[in-house]
Amino acid sequence: xxxxxxxxxxxxxxxxxxxxxxxxxxxxxxxxxxxxxxxxxxxxxxxxxxxxxxxxxxxxxxxxxxxxxxxxxxxxxxxxxxxxxxxxxxxxxxxxxxxxxxxxxxxxxxxxxxxxxxxxxxxxxxxxxxxxxxxxxxxxxxxxxxxxxxxxxxxxxxxxxxxxxxxxxxxxxxxxxxxxxxxxxxxxxxxxxxxxxxxxxxxxxxxxxxxxxxxxxxxxxx
Numbered sequence: 001x002x003x004x005x006x007x008x009x010x011x012x013x014x015x016x017x018x019x020x021x022x023x024x025x026x027x028x029x030x031x032x033x034x035x036x037x038x039x040x041x042x043x044x045x046x047x048x049x050x051x052x053x054x055x056x057x058x059x060x061x062x063x064x065x066x067x068x069x070x071x072x073x074x075x076x077x078x079x080x081x082x083x084x085x086x087x088x089x090x091x092x093x094x095x096x097x098x099x100x101x102x103x104x105x106x107x108x109x110x111x112x113x114x115x116x117x118x119x120x121x122x123x124x125x126x127x128x129x130x131x132x133x134x135x136x137x138x139x140x141x142x143x144x145x146x147x148x149x150x151x152x153x154x155x156x157x158x159x160x161x162x163x164x165x166x167x168x169x170x171x172x173x174x175x176x177x178x179x180x181x182x183x184x185x186x187x188x189x190x191x192x193x194x195x196x197x198x199x200x201x202x203x204x205x206x207x208x209x210x211x212x213x214x215x216x217x218x219x220x221x222x
Contacts, residue, residue, distance in 0.1 A: 001038065001072075004065045005138040005153040008194075009042060011060040030063055038069035070154065078159045085164050094166065101170035108135065109174060116178050121203045124179050125150050137196075144199075149186070150175070152196035161190035172198065 003018050004010055012030060016023040033039040042062050089097050112131040119127040125141045125148040132139035138154040161167040168188050175183045175198055183200050187193035 001033065001065055001069055002138045002154070004039065004063060006140050009062045009064045011062050013060065037066060038072055039063045040066050081160045082163060085160065097164055098166040098170060101166045102173065105170050105174035109178060113178060125200050128175065128178060147199060147201040150198045150200060155189040155196055158189045165190070
């Protein structure tokens with residue numbers, strides 16, 4: 001299911017290749033997941049070059065994760081977390097929630113900063129994606145003409161972040177610190193988007209003033 005989240009859609013053969021299993025074995029797993037309502041078949045990929053690349057013959061059946069499947073992957077205790085943060089907001093205000101979120105990401109930073117910093121600047125988004133995937137975010141990197149987009153195909157705290165956007169705000173700040181450059185959040189699962197997407201400009205085109213919110217400051221000329 002995490003491979004499906006990352007790829008958005010895949011056939012049994014593609015999953016078998018990615019996981020080192022037989023296609024027949026993967027189909028049995030998919031049958032069980034379909035029966036549970038966690039995945040559903042679709043006739044062709046939703047995104048990517050494979051949508052029009054297949055030749056003659058019957059198109060391979062592809063699968064994608066359903067909303068119920070996403071919910072099944074959520075780390076539990078959502079109700080408890082929401083209740084705790086509501087209490088924190090009532091007693092300490094919204095700034096207290098943001099302070100909590102920042103502390104949470106600071107703990108993650110302590111674990112992964114050394115590994116990300118060891119990568120060349122251009123490869124740090126990939127190192128960040130690997131660290132996020134290890135924490136359950138099913139992350140990948142998509143190159144663009146002007147930089148990279150870090151895509152998180154799963155969010156373990158999406159239901160909590162939907163009520164407390166401070167979690168996403170602190171996460172964006174964490175990305176900027178870890179990568180050492182301006183980043184811009186383009187979409188979040190918590191706000192109803194399919195993928196959390198963060199734009200990371202290439203180091204040589206980045207404005208010298210770091211800013212985790214909004215577009216870079218305009219340059220002035222003499």
